Amino acid sequence: MHYKFGEPAGRYIGPGGNYHVYSSTISDVPPEGFEELPVHKMAPGEFNFQYGPSTGGLVESAGLQFITPGEMINSVQVDPTYKTRKLKMKGLDIERAILTVERINGFHASSNTIAFILAVEEALGMEPDEEVQKARILQLELERIRSNFEVLKRMGEPAGFGVPVNQIGFLRERVSRIISKAAGHRFFFGVNSPGSALISNSGLNEKLSEIRKEFDRIFSGLLQSKIFLNRLQNSCITKGKFLTGPAARAAGLRYDAREDSDSLPYDETPFVPVVHEDGDIFSRMIVRGEEIFNSFDIISSLGTVRETPGIKVEKGTGEGSARVESPQGDIFYYVKVNNGTLEDVWYVTPGTLNVRAFMESMKGNLFPDFHFNWESFGIWISELGVEIQ
Numbered sequence: 001m002h003y004k005f006g007e008p009a010g011r012y013i014g015p016g017g018n019y020h021v022y023s024s025t026i027s028d029v030p031p032e033g034f035e036e037l038p039v040h041k042m043a044p045g046e047f048n049f050q051y052g053p054s055t056g057g058l059v060e061s062a063g064l065q066f067i068t069p070g071e072m073i074n075s076v077q078v079d080p081t082y083k084t085r086k087l088k089m090k091g092l093d094i095e096r097a098i099l100t101v102e103r104i105n106g107f108h109a110s111s112n113t114i115a116f117i118l119a120v121e122e123a124l125g126m127e128p129d130e131e132v133q134k135a136r137i138l139q140l141e142l143e144r145i146r147s148n149f150e151v152l153k154r155m156g157e158p159a160g161f162g163v164p165v166n167q168i169g170f171l172r173e174r175v176s177r178i179i180s181k182a183a184g185h186r187f188f189f190g191v192n193s194p195g196s197a198l199i200s201n202s203g204l205n206e207k208l209s210e211i212r213k214e215f216d217r218i219f220s221g222l223l224q225s226k227i228f229l230n231r232l233q234n235s236c237i238t239k240g241k242f243l244t245g246p247a248a249r250a251a252g253l254r255y256d257a258r259e260d261s262d263s264l265p266y267d268e269t270p271f272v273p274v275v276h277e278d279g280d281i282f283s284r285m286i287v288r289g290e291e292i293f294n295s296f297d298i299i300s301s302l303g304t305v306r307e308t309p310g311i312k313v314e315k316g317t318g319e320g321s322a323r324v325e326s327p328q329g330d331i332f333y334y335v336k337v338n339n340g341t342l343e344d345v346w347y348v349t350p351g352t353l354n355v356r357a358f359m360e361s362m363k364g365n366l367f368p369d370f371h372f373n374w375e376s377f378g379i380w381i382s383e384l385g386v387e388i389q
Helices: 094-102 106-123 130-159 162-183 204-222 226-232 245-249 281-300 351-362 367-377
Strands: 012-016 019-022 025-027 047-051 063-068 075-079 085-087 318-326 329-338 341-348 386-388
Touching: 012 329, 012 341, 012 351, 063 367, 075 351, 094 106, 094 341, 106 130, 106 318, 106 329, 106 341, 130 162, 130 204, 130 226, 130 281, 130 318, 130 367, 162 204, 204 281, 226 281, 226 367, 245 281, 245 329, 245 351, 281 367, 341 386, 351 367
Parallel strands: 085 386
Antiparallel strands: 012 019, 019 025, 047 063, 063 075, 318 329, 329 341
16 A cells, blocks of 8 residues: 555644554554643633534534633634434445445545545556546546635625625636536536546636636735735634644645645646645635636646546455545545455545644634634535444
């Protein structure tokens, strides 16, 4: 396998199953300092304010408990268990398991499915050809553009920015329609299988170029709003080492699976990690905006991408693992295949580290900062509340 079981090595990716994943190894040893966050002991004058699990401002069901003397947040705890799902995957054949993986989080179906399939291909000794790899990069970058549009849209909602919010929402919908035409499904369902990717980029670049120009105008307008920027700058800062995705890169950390994982050949594209230093809400917004432009560049560099027909998957045996950069950070899958059937499977979602970082970043900030901050991390509870059986 690309990943070996052993001592911790490389940056920390997150916990999965009974193990801890690092950029180079899988270990049963957690990183130093990753203990459970201490429980806040309420002081005189503080009270516990429950927000959620179903309330305005939260797209998914999640329980948040704020401890506050009135407005300043002294502690926050996130409970993702309201959306816990037990998914049967062990004992399934590969094709049936893919149907489940696609639906862990439809908005990031491509990231989850490609990471899972890459792990399966390693387990079975399969080598995907160049066309398939290009098609996978195309999917991941289209998904990144759409996902970052969604995060930026949500970040504008608590500011009451109805016009740019709806404009970005329409751009997100246009990308979804482009994906639907290119892949046959707006969430890439049914597109991916071992050794195959049913997507082409015929006529795609011209449409994306129009969206890029429109987004450039909208994003430039947002960056000129001093009232909006004052809400985001120097607010909810986090610079800890247990970060992933845009949150890590907004804190000055060059963490990106497109650079430090060999699962996909991003070194053959104009990919450049977008890194900022301040670690506040504004930096997380800027990273996402600039990554959208970089994703457009990556897609335009791929040349012609053609559909690659499916191939028959042999009933092999082996272990495999893979890691890709989803829009919110590292997604990692481990599989153990026995005669074509999944004997074991587990995964690491970026939400685990992002929720922890969100909780730490809220301390000392005001409740009105909550919605901007929550959306800036791009957390998906649907990826957190999963038990694979």
